[in-house]
Amino acid sequence: MKPLMLHGHDRALTQIKYNREGDLLFSCAKDSHPNVWYSINGERLGTFEGHGGAVWCIDVDWDTSKVMTGSADNTCRLWDCSTGVQLEQFDTRSAVRTCGFSYSGQLLMYTTDSTMGQKCEMRIYDSRDSAQIKNNEPMMVLPMPASKVTSAVWGPLDQTVISGHENGNIIQWDMKEGEMVHKVLDHSKQINDIQFSKDMTMFITASKDNTAKLFDTQTLTHKKTYKTERPVNSAAVSPLKPHVILGGGQEAMDVTTTSTRIGKFDARLFNLIFAEEFGRIKGHFGPINTVAFQPDGRGYSSGGEDGYIRLHQFDSQYFEFDIEY
Template sequence: MFSTDKQMGYQCFVSFFDLRDPSQIDSNEPYMKIPCNDSKITSAVWGPLGECIIAGHESGELNQYSAKSGEVLVNVKEHSRQINDIQLSRDMTMFVTASKDNTAKLFDSTTLEHQKTFRTERPVNSAALSPNYDHVVLGGGQEAMDVTTTSTRIGKFEARFFHLAFEEEFGRVKGHFGPINSVAFHPDGKSYSSGGEDGYVRIHYFDPQYFEFEFEA
């Protein structure tokens, strides 16, 4: 599954390929294409059991599409600006979105019901859920076009950690000299990686204190 961009008069489509069918690959013909007329897709992931996809749009909308029929099963709009990233929890029951509206939000994967909101002062480009703890890490910062006129302190280029249930920030990690474009936890939960506009990918290993930390509500 992938989506095309909406540029120069070309429509945005979501294309589905069955990798078990070599003819689809050879002919470059997907078994299904879904047109996106109103707002292009900016991020998409497979939903639980591969029965649907969850797509974020430039308008801030979230759609759940059937992988069999292509119909829109659920539509919600909790973000006011473009959704930059969608990442699932380990058990695929929840997912977190990152948006240009300065927030990341937690949703139920089946119903798309909004659960939690994590607020910052700058656009959020990426967000990831810890596989072991009730933690979410956010990456972002000032818009890339404005970076040259901004110091690293003002630009808010740190990775920021929030408690999943209490929605409160409890830590920041510096290191990048530009906006963070992507964050991801290691599957064992002992480290995370971040990729930035500065061209660097940084792998961060958590200190022992991180695993001993208990959040006080």
């Protein structure tokens, strides 16, 4: 399994996202230039120019017509995917940490950091209401509890948003009422990433407490735990097989003092049901910050602190492999 190495970022990757068909891969990093790539050959299709700081999050809507990015330059921006032209800019009072399109692509969400005396809040917009977007007047503003949001995703049918927090809380918000529905504290440290299974009945969380955990989407019931010896920065559920992949490694600031062997910068594959590790994939020269499965499940990508994206296609042995039970 020889990966394609994509090098279009000067600094550490923060998030990668496939579009629904899986032919395009979107990436953002601590440099200010989000990129889009062809996933089949790793060719760079273009760059979204305009941000003036680290870009923390990126999302693409279901028909790949618009892209949304959130940055430390205190803006969230909306782009035309085919031309790379900026459509809208939402100015905020602090850095934008997470952003996302709802499943229908008609609602937008972003959250801001609690820095410089500003409170952490979640803002919701309706993309069909042009006046609302032009005047930067959200249809809903949800003030977040004591701990800031570090990861957030839309739930099924545009009805809920699930947010992960710095203190390990996972909270489900009702988008009709603008209220908290469920709140669980199964992680002891910051949640770095939340990703859904293909049918959105489950989601997986990656945390600094060295674990990834699987939850039920409706009730936030904790189902499984995947343990490692290093902080987990990102985790994804395979759409094809009962597998999950975890990316992480030692804290970025300690990396210079250890070799890659000790730093444990491998992507790790676990069985979804038995929570047993069955494979590791080496390659990155620093912690893996973000992982994503291809929508067809035949490969995955990872983005690391080293500024590289590695595009993997699974070998035939992977599809033949099954844990005996």
